[in-house]
Amino acid sequence: MKSILQHTWIRWFVVLGGGAMGWPVALLGAVIAGQVALPPAGKVTVINRRYEVVSRGGVVALNPPLAVVYLEGEFDPPKLPAVAQMTQKGLTFSPTLLPVQVGTRVEFPNLDETYHNIFSYSPPKRFDLGRYRPDERPIPSQQFDVPGLVTLRCDIHEHMRALILVLATPHFVVTDGEGRYRLTGLPPGRYMLKAWLSSTEVREQLVDVTADTELQVNFP
Amino acid sequence: MSAAPEAKARPPASFRVKVWVALMLTIALVTAAAVVFAQSRLAQAGEEELQREFAVQLSALHERQAIRQTALVERCRALVRRPRIVAALEDNALDLLYPSAKDELRDIVESEFNVTMGTDAYALRAQFYRFLNRQGGVIVPAPEQSGGALLAKEERQLAVAAAPTRQQWGFIERRAADGRVTLTELILMPILASETAQPIAALVLGFETVGLGESHPQNGSRLGILGEAGLFLPGLADAERAMLTTALRQRVTAGQQADARFALELSGARHEVFCKLLNPDSLYPPAYEVFLYPLAAMQHRQEQVRWQIIGAGLMLFLIGLAAAHFLSGKLSAPVEQLVVASAQDRANRARAEAALESTSAELARAARFSADASHQLKTPVAVLRAGLEEMLARENATEEVRIELASLIHQTYRLSSVIDDLLLLSRMDAGRLELMKEPVDLSELLALALDDLQAHPATELLDVQTDYPAELWIAGDRHYTGLILQNLLENARKYNCRGGRIQLRVQRQAEVVLLMVGNTGKTISPEGQEHIFERFHRGVVGENIPGYGLGLNLARELTRLHGGELRLVRSAEGWTEFEAQFLAFDMAANHARTHG
Numbered sequence: 001m002k003s004i005l006q007h008t009w010i011r012w013f014v015v016l017g018g019g020a021m022g023w024p025v026a027l028l029g030a031v032i033a034g035q036v037a038l039p040p041a042g043k044v045t046v047i048n049r050r051y052e053v054v055s056r057g058g059v060v061a062l063n064p065p066l067a068v069v070y071l072e073g074e075f076d077p078p079k080l081p082a083v084a085q086m087t088q089k090g091l092t093f094s095p096t097l098l099p100v101q102v103g104t105r106v107e108f109p110n111l112d113e114t115y116h117n118i119f120s121y122s123p124p125k126r127f128d129l130g131r132y133r134p135d136e137r138p139i140p141s142q143q144f145d146v147p148g149l150v151t152l153r154c155d156i157h158e159h160m161r162a163l164i165l166v167l168a169t170p171h172f173v174v175t176d177g178e179g180r181y182r183l184t185g186l187p188p189g190r191y192m193l194k195a196w197l198s199s200t201e202v203r204e205q206l207v208d209v210t211a212d213t214e215l216q217v218n219f220p
Numbered sequence: 221m222s223a224a225p226e227a228k229a230r231p232p233a234s235f236r237v238k239v240w241v242a243l244m245l246t247i248a249l250v251t252a253a254a255v256v257f258a259q260s261r262l263a264q265a266g267e268e269e270l271q272r273e274f275a276v277q278l279s280a281l282h283e284r285q286a287i288r289q290t291a292l293v294e295r296c297r298a299l300v301r302r303p304r305i306v307a308a309l310e311d312n313a314l315d316l317l318y319p320s321a322k323d324e325l326r327d328i329v330e331s332e333f334n335v336t337m338g339t340d341a342y343a344l345r346a347q348f349y350r351f352l353n354r355q356g357g358v359i360v361p362a363p364e365q366s367g368g369a370l371l372a373k374e375e376r377q378l379a380v381a382a383a384p385t386r387q388q389w390g391f392i393e394r395r396a397a398d399g400r401v402t403l404t405e406l407i408l409m410p411i412l413a414s415e416t417a418q419p420i421a422a423l424v425l426g427f428e429t430v431g432l433g434e435s436h437p438q439n440g441s442r443l444g445i446l447g448e449a450g451l452f453l454p455g456l457a458d459a460e461r462a463m464l465t466t467a468l469r470q471r472v473t474a475g476q477q478a479d480a481r482f483a484l485e486l487s488g489a490r491h492e493v494f495c496k497l498l499n500p501d502s503l504y505p506p507a508y509e510v511f512l513y514p515l516a517a518m519q520h521r522q523e524q525v526r527w528q529i530i531g532a533g534l535m536l537f538l539i540g541l542a543a544a545h546f547l548s549g550k551l552s553a554p555v556e557q558l559v560v561a562s563a564q565d566r567a568n569r570a571r572a573e574a575a576l577e578s579t580s581a582e583l584a585r586a587a588r589f590s591a592d593a594s595h596q597l598k599t600p601v602a603v604l605r606a607g608l609e610e611m612l613a614r615e616n617a618t619e620e621v622r623i624e625l626a627s628l629i630h631q632t633y634r635l636s637s638v639i640d641d642l643l644l645l646s647r648m649d650a651g652r653l654e655l656m657k658e659p660v661d662l663s664e665l666l667a668l669a670l671d672d673l674q675a676h677p678a679t680e681l682l683d684v685q686t687d688y689p690a691e692l693w694i695a696g697d698r699h700y701t702g703l704i705l706q707n708l709l710e711n712a713r714k715y716n717c718r719g720g721r722i723q724l725r726v727q728r729q730a731e732v733v734l735l736m737v738g739n740t741g742k743t744i745s746p747e748g749q750e751h752i753f754e755r756f757h758r759g760v761v762g763e764n765i766p767g768y769g770l771g772l773n774l775a776r777e778l779t780r781l782h783g784g785e786l787r788l789v790r791s792a793e794g795w796t797e798f799e800a801q802f803l804a805f806d807m808a809a810n811h812a813r814t815h816g
Binding site (some may be wrong): 052055056057058060063119120121122123126151153154155158 | 301307308310311313316414415420
């Protein structure tokens with residue numbers, strides 16, 4: 001059960017389907033919920049309030065801010081290679097911030113009518129997908145095996161940037177705009193709960209997770 | 221007669237000379253003023269031309285520089301936004317910085333991308349490039365990485381205090397392997413974080429400067445750069461360079477001004493020097509553009525024009541000389557004629573005056589003579605008459621002697637009367653006769669004169685007809701008016717025929733009183749009528765009639781003295797008629813005036 005729930009899509013299925021069928025929360029394992037106090041949003045330059053990667057004084061973050069809350073500890077790598085997607089549509093990456101577990105292959109489908117050229121100079125993963133069109137098959141992808149923050153750029157469109165946060169844990173979630181999060185299906189144990197806010201700011205709290213309980217942890 | 225040749229002999233040419241000199245002076249002054257004005261205008265125009273040419277060339281130069289700089293800045297700005305360069309800097313991939321730059325800067329480093337404008341070629345190809353980190357330090361490429369060869373010393377010159385937010389310009393001197401010194405222009409382009417516009421690094425590119433020191437084909441102007449290392453202006457002798465550098469440094473450091481302009485003597489030739497700060501507010505040492513403009517060609521040109529102006533002035537002067545000669549001749553001709561004419565006039569006048577003077581002297585002499593003669597004659601006549609009358613009074617004289625004596629006495633009276641007339645005339649001629657003007661009753665005087673006439677024995681045979689009012693006043697001298705009447709009536713009696721007629725009429729017409737005296741007798745010939753009033757004239761009719769031809773003349777002179785006139789009205793068909801005109805005196809009006 002635990003290993004099945006580590007697959008994102010199965011977990012979503014369980015959460016959404018189970019919720020609809022009135023399954024008890026206990027089925028989803030332990031839960032940590034709370035809120036991360038996000039820094040105030042900087043000036044938003046785009047009209048549709050998309051998230052964008054901001055590098056200020058060497059500090060890379062998102063604007064408006066988002067956080068990734070994850071449980072740090074000793075976890076097995078996935079048995080099956082996980083696959084995630086980061087699309088390019090409307091000359092932006094979507095999502096702008098993508099946390100993945102180490103070993104995850106991320107696909108970069110081009111949904112625009114133009115070429116894109118995704119590359120990364122970030123130490124955890126350097127790659128260059130070269131120019132490719134929307135109909136490029138197989139969908140260009142990269143496997144991320146080193147934890148860390150990877151900044152994605154497009155060599156053709158200098159404004160396009162996205163972040164992939166490679167984590168050595170399967171338990172992570174991206175907060176909503178207000179910083180609220182909810183981590184489910186957690187195994188019992190003593191962990192460090194971390195909240196990633198930027199390339200230089202990670203808040204952490206020690207948590208004791210007991211089976212089928214819900215913890216309320218806020219990051220002020 | 222002697223005045224005219226004298227006038228001709230006097231040189232009227234002096235006037236011509238004066239006119240000529242005046243014209244020449246005027247022309248000389250005008251020419252000189254024109255030359256001076258033209259010279260000053262030339263100097264002014266030369267200065268303006270210099271300014272213009274200077275400004276044109278400088279602005280063309282600056283325009284080219286601006287275009288080049290704009291092109292460079294645009295290219296560099298595009299380069300520093302390249303995602304790979306930004307990624308290498310932002311994502312801590314400095315090892316990928318120069319390899320990425322090699323790719324991205326291939327165009328600007330390797331290609332022959334030059335801007336050619338006119339005769340100047342401006343390199344847009346970079347000799348080298350280096351990145352500076354956020355602190356302004358040079359990120360030195362690894363030995364195997366490209367970026368253009370630079371000595372360590374030169375590389376150090378690229379560093380700045382901190383990565384700036386805007387582009388910077390600078391110059392460094394580089395010594396090539398062959399010892400040739402070149403000047404490299406630096407452009408520092410900040411690399412900004414795309415969202416915050418904060419500098420995260422900078423890119424410095426070095427471009428070779430071209431065209432420095434080359435002489436402009438038209439005016440020989442040259443361009444150089446004054447930097448920290450000194451003046452970079454190839455083709456200039458060391459002494460000249462040192463002199464120019466000193467002059468520039470003085471101005472640059474003294475005023476700290478962006479622009480300086482001054483004249484300088486370099487190797488004996490004047491030069492205009494323009495100096496402009498090329499990189500204001502730059503983090504690199506200040507560099508000045510030095511524009512050396514030789515004035516020799518312009519001075520030579522001005523000298524040529526100056527001589528042309530002087531030549532034109534001389535020509536003008538010579539033409540003026542000829543024109544003055546011609547004009548002075550033209551102008552003085554009528555004056556000279558006038559001089560000759562006036563000399564003749566003067567001579568004529570002198571002659572006339574001399575004649576008048578002699579006539580007047582003769583007249584005076586004649587008048588004096590006739591006055592003297594009259595005076596001298598009256599006394600002997602009176603003595604003679606007295607002697608004769610005494611002889612007549614003697615008892616012992618025979619009847620024959622008595623008749624003879626009476627006749628002689630009568631002759632003395634006639635002589636006295638002639639002398640009186642002459643005396644009177646001479647006084648009149650001399651202008652010494654004074655009239656005692658008063659109201660005179662002409663009728664009374666006429667009556668007296670008629671009485672005298674009736675007393676004459678010859679009058680008995682004559683028919684005297686009179687027609688005059690009882691009282692008629694005229695303005696005149698009673699004595700001389702009576703003399704006029706007496707003369708006229710005597711004349712009428714003397715020239716009458718036997719059994720003839722005398723007619724006397726007086727009538728007043730407005731302001732004058734007319735007295736008509738007519739008599740029968742032989743008429744006066746038309747030739748005689750012309751001379752009838754002349755002195756000592758006696759008509760042919762009067763050959764056997766006593767008289768001296770003074771009566772009518774005297775009567776006329778006296779009438780005229782009274783403001784009136786005496787004239788012969790007619791003398792034809794045995795009838796001769798005179799008309800005397802007197803000024804009427806209005807007794808009633810005068811009475812009213814004095815008593816009213």
